[in-house]
Amino acid sequence: MVKTVAFVAVSLVVLIALWIFFKPQHTDQPAQDGAKAVAPLAMDVPTAAPGQAAQSPSVREDVFELTIQGGRLTSGPALLQVHQGERVTLNIRSDRRDELHLHGYDLHAELGPGQTASLQFAADRTGRFGIELHKAHTELGALEVYPR
Amino acid sequence: MEKIARAVGASVLLLCSGGALAHAMGVVYNLPIPFWMYAFGASGALVLSFLVVGFFVTPQGAARNLRTIDIDVPATRAPSAVLGILRVLSVFALLLTILAGLVGPANPFANFSLTFFWIIFALGFTYLTALIGDLYALINPLRVICDGIERLNPGAFRPRRPYPPWLGYYPALAFYMGFIWLELFGQAPPRALGLVLLVYSIVNIAGAALFGRHAWFRQAELFSVFLRLIGKIAPVEYRPGQACGERGRLRLRQPFIGLLQEPADHSSLLLFVLFMLSSTAFDGVHETRPWVLLFWKWIYPQLTRFIDQPYLYFVDFYYEWQWAMLLASPFFYLAIYLLFVWAMKIATGGQRSVRDLALQFAFSLIPIAFVYNVTHYYTLLVDQGPAILTMISDPFGAGWDLFGTAHSHRTPIILLADGVWHTQVGLILFGHIVSVYLAHMQALELFPKGRQGVWSQLPMLVLMVLLTTIGLRILSLPIAAGQVQDPLPLPSGSAEPAFALASVGPALVATSRSPTRIDHG
Numbered sequence: 001m002v003k004t005v006a007f008v009a010v011s012l013v014v015l016i017a018l019w020i021f022f023k024p025q026h027t028d029q030p031a032q033d034g035a036k037a038v039a040p041l042a043m044d045v046p047t048a049a050p051g052q053a054a055q056s057p058s059v060r061e062d063v064f065e066l067t068i069q070g071g072r073l074t075s076g077p078a079l080l081q082v083h084q085g086e087r088v089t090l091n092i093r094s095d096r097r098d099e100l101h102l103h104g105y106d107l108h109a110e111l112g113p114g115q116t117a118s119l120q121f122a123a124d125r126t127g128r129f130g131i132e133l134h135k136a137h138t139e140l141g142a143l144e145v146y147p148r
Numbered sequence: 149m150e151k152i153a154r155a156v157g158a159s160v161l162l163l164c165s166g167g168a169l170a171h172a173m174g175v176v177y178n179l180p181i182p183f184w185m186y187a188f189g190a191s192g193a194l195v196l197s198f199l200v201v202g203f204f205v206t207p208q209g210a211a212r213n214l215r216t217i218d219i220d221v222p223a224t225r226a227p228s229a230v231l232g233i234l235r236v237l238s239v240f241a242l243l244l245t246i247l248a249g250l251v252g253p254a255n256p257f258a259n260f261s262l263t264f265f266w267i268i269f270a271l272g273f274t275y276l277t278a279l280i281g282d283l284y285a286l287i288n289p290l291r292v293i294c295d296g297i298e299r300l301n302p303g304a305f306r307p308r309r310p311y312p313p314w315l316g317y318y319p320a321l322a323f324y325m326g327f328i329w330l331e332l333f334g335q336a337p338p339r340a341l342g343l344v345l346l347v348y349s350i351v352n353i354a355g356a357a358l359f360g361r362h363a364w365f366r367q368a369e370l371f372s373v374f375l376r377l378i379g380k381i382a383p384v385e386y387r388p389g390q391a392c393g394e395r396g397r398l399r400l401r402q403p404f405i406g407l408l409q410e411p412a413d414h415s416s417l418l419l420f421v422l423f424m425l426s427s428t429a430f431d432g433v434h435e436t437r438p439w440v441l442l443f444w445k446w447i448y449p450q451l452t453r454f455i456d457q458p459y460l461y462f463v464d465f466y467y468e469w470q471w472a473m474l475l476a477s478p479f480f481y482l483a484i485y486l487l488f489v490w491a492m493k494i495a496t497g498g499q500r501s502v503r504d505l506a507l508q509f510a511f512s513l514i515p516i517a518f519v520y521n522v523t524h525y526y527t528l529l530v531d532q533g534p535a536i537l538t539m540i541s542d543p544f545g546a547g548w549d550l551f552g553t554a555h556s557h558r559t560p561i562i563l564l565a566d567g568v569w570h571t572q573v574g575l576i577l578f579g580h581i582v583s584v585y586l587a588h589m590q591a592l593e594l595f596p597k598g599r600q601g602v603w604s605q606l607p608m609l610v611l612m613v614l615l616t617t618i619g620l621r622i623l624s625l626p627i628a629a630g631q632v633q634d635p636l637p638l639p640s641g642s643a644e645p646a647f648a649l650a651s652v653g654p655a656l657v658a659t660s661r662s663p664t665r666i667d668h669g
Contacts, residue, residue, distance in 0.1 A: 014195050015577075022188040060340040079629040104177050126565035127177035128627060140588055141629040144179060147566040 061085040062123075063120040066093040068111065078141030080131075082123050084148055090119040099138055103145060104129035159327060166444040174195040178527055179565045180436075181572060185224035186624040189573045190617040196577065197584045197609045206586060219398040227396070234283075235292045241269075242289040242349070244543060253545030258337035263536050265345070266331065278518060281386055282379025288372055290352050294361050297353075307360030314403070316367060316414035319355070323348070323370035324542020325475055328427045333471060352579055365395055373420065377514060380406035404515060404582050412510035416501070418447045419478050421510050422485060425615065426477035428524055429622055434470055438623035443469055484611070485513075496595050508594060509608060512586040516612065519579025520619050523572040531560040572623060580616040584609060 060083070066076035082088055092100055094111035103106055104125060109117040123145040131140045170260050196514065241264070249261035256262050277283060298305050330336070330344065356364040365372045379385070385399040385406060412418050433439045443466055489506045500508075541554035548554065587608040595604045 003203055007199060010440050011196055011581075012201075014199065015192055018192050018195070022184045022191075023507050024184055069412060103175055104560070107560065126179065127560050127562055127568075129177060130175065139629075142627070145565070146179065147564065 011127070016035050024078045059090065062086050063089045063091065064089060066092045068092065068096075068098070068133070068140070071096065071098070071133060071138060080141065080143045081146065082125050083146050084123055086123050087118075088121055088143070092117045092119070095131075099134035101132045101134045102129055103132065104143075108134070120133070150499065175524075175531070175560075176528055177531065177562050178568055180626055181569045181620070181624045183624055185569055185573050186620045189384060189620040190613075192577055192579045193616040193620075194613050196581050197613055200581060200584045201588060201605055202610065215401070217400040219400065221396040221398055231286060234287045235289075238287040238289040241416040242345070246345045248341045248543040249338045249340075249345065251336055251342075251502050251544055254337050254339070254430060255321055255536075256338060257264070258539070258545060260536070260539040261338050261341055261345075263532060263539055265341060267532050268536055270331075272308060273532060274375065275378060275522065275526075275529070277375050277378045277443050278381045281382040281384035282376050283386065284371060284375040285379075286388060288365065288369070290349055290369065290374075291361065291365055292358075293349075294356050298361075305356055307363065308358050311359040311363035311367065316416035317373055317420050318371040318416045319368035321416055321420050324374065324420065324423055324427075327370060328423075328431075329471060329474065332431060332474065333467065367414075373417075374424075377421065377424075377511070379520060380404075380409065380511065381514065382406065388485065404586060407511040407514055407586055408593075412507040415507070417437070417483075417484060418506055418510040419519065421513055422481045423478040425482045425513060425520065427474065428517065428520045429481075430474050430477045432524055432619075433625065434473070435627055436622070437628045438625055439627040446640045476642045484614070486511055486613040488607040492591075492604050496604045505594075507627060509587055509590055512583050512590055513612075513615075515579040515582040516615055516619070518577045522574045523623070526615075527563055527568055527569075530563060534561065560583065573620070576616060576619055576623075580612060583612050587612065622628065 015038055025099070062080075062082050064076055064080055067074050080090075090100075090102075090109070092109060092111055094114050095113050096111070097113070098111045099108055100111055100117065100119070102119065104127060105121060107121060109119045111117050123143075126145045126147045127142045129145070131136065131142060133140055234414065245261045245264050248259060248264075252259045252261060274282075296304055330341075334340070336344075352364070352369050355368055358364075359368070367373065381404055383401055383403045385401065386398060387397040412421070446465075447469070448462055455461075486502060486506060490502050492509075493500065493502055493505055498602065534560060537551075537553050538558065541551045542548045551566055588605055591604045591608065
């Protein structure tokens with residue numbers, strides 16, 4: 001019994017020490033650290049959000065332009081990576097009538113030829129959310145919202 | 149050359165239709181864990197493993213924890229009634245699931261059968277079994293049906309043939325592979341699930357009629373085998389009375405100790421345990437970017453040299469490759485496992501054969517397999533599980549409202565990524581320590597002579613650190629994004645091929661920048 005308690009105590013100390021050692025100092029960009037280690041080109045996270053207007057450090061605007069032709073994404077990133085709390089705007093152009101569906105947030109946008117549909121929302125839920133073309137039943141990509 | 153370049157570029161685009169949609173039921177919203185958490189987890193596992201060995205390497209420790217408390221349960225009315233009710237409910241649930249699958253709504257997210265089978269039963273009931281023991285042995289609906297038929301027609305299930313010893317648990321393993329295949333690649337409408345369950349029930353009842361209920365349900369029926377293994381984790385064991393009216397017994401014990409009670413008794417059971425581990429690992433890895441690129445960047449270009457077929461042919465090939473990898477995964481893990489068992493044999497002077505040792509230590513892997521399953525799927529249970537409350541009011545999609553909940557649309561409960569990450573890493577570390585501890589206890593029992601016990605544990609320790617590290621690594625890999633599609637035809641006059649965009653990675657822009665900027669991840 002004493003041994004078990006001692007083991008648990010020492011384990012906790014070890015784990016806390018390792019945690020302090022490994023946790024990055026700045027906590028605002030875990031996505032990049034993770035992505036960087038796995039695939040160097042994924043460092044392009046900032047470029048996946050072109051046209052950012054940094055209004056203030058706490059509320060960032062991310063604007064993504066997507067173009068869909070023939071049911072496929074022909075322009076714009078498939079993987080959108082943002083941080084929690086940022087305001088996200090998706091401007092989508094499509095040459096066919098369809099419906100864009102963002103899972104998790106459960107948002108829909110009606111798409112049609114000659115018009116630009118726009119989805120605006122605050123990325124308040126963290127996680128990975130598929131972006132789907134409803135009628136074509138194909139997945140275009142995903143939105144990844146990382147915690148701060 | 150241009151064709152190759154175009155093929156390689158197109159390959160980058162290509163993916164399994166939907167990372168998020170690829171499960172038969174339910175959408176997983178988990179983010180990959182940050183790299184530093186993976187590093188923390190792996191090093192934590194390593195250090196804690198040595199701590200376990202350091203603190204608990206004494207032969208005395210081994211015997212002490214195998215204490216159990218037996219409680220006699222008299223075969224009086226109350227327990228029998230409860231059991232009887234549960235059995236009836238169990239059969240009812242099975243029939244309802246089959247029926248709802250066959251005639252219910254075609255929308256997978258609205259059909260009772262999919263949510264009930266994949267989420268409530270396969271996940272929820274499994275985790276419940278880990279807490280309260282192998283209840284399934286008592287309430288298995290197929291078994292109840294067989295018992296019912298037997299009562300009406302005695303001798304219906306007498307063993308017409310003895311169960312061949314070589315067959316072992318392979319039927320259960322085969323069913324397991326089919327089960328996982330259906331989960332990952334099925335994409336089937338609810339009707340298909342209803343049909344699968346119907347056929348499964350019939351096949352198992354037939355098997356029980358051929359080989360006898362006891363032998364069949366002990367070794368060949370998937371969920372009986374699976375839940376019996378999971379039940380070993382629980383602090384409770386149910387030992388029903390052998391004869392009618394005889395007292396049943398409840399055995400209380402420390403959690404996880406049940407895994408040490410007996411070794412695996414057949415190599416197919418070892419494979420079964422390894423498949424528990426490998427199938428979850430495969431599920432975790434098969435939609436990650438590195439894995440997908442493994443096919444499309446390395447294998448596909450080689451294939452196009454020998455096989456002259458249109459692009460979509462290789463899409464089919466890709467799926468078949470994934471299936472083959474799933475089926476091969478337990479053998480891959482088997483090879484690694486046997487390597488370390490062999491090392492253990494060397495370290496202990498060769499007293500026992502590799503096969504013997506492999507079977508003795510098989511169950512010590514179960515905690516790692518189990519926590520890995522939980523970390524991977526528990527968010528699905530939390531997100532989609534509550535939807536069953538809505539569906540139960542209208543299981544056939546006929547507009548009923550039996551319990552008044554049919555119209556309470558719930559938004560899925562999406563857990564914060566932070567919390568999910570911490571839980572995942574914590575669970576994996578916990579499972580890892582338990583496995584190391586169990587292996588240690590097992591080694592002490594087999595090799596009680598002091599020093600040998602310590603040396604014999606080093607290979608198992610390294611193996612488990614390796615498995616845990618692989619598991620954590622898989623959790624940290626980025627998930628591929630995009631869809632299966634043809635490359636776009638060359639625009640007239642363009643020298644460079646233009647690719648449809650669903651990229652395996654951020655910001656691959658087809659038109660304005662170089663389309664061959666392929667992710668080298």
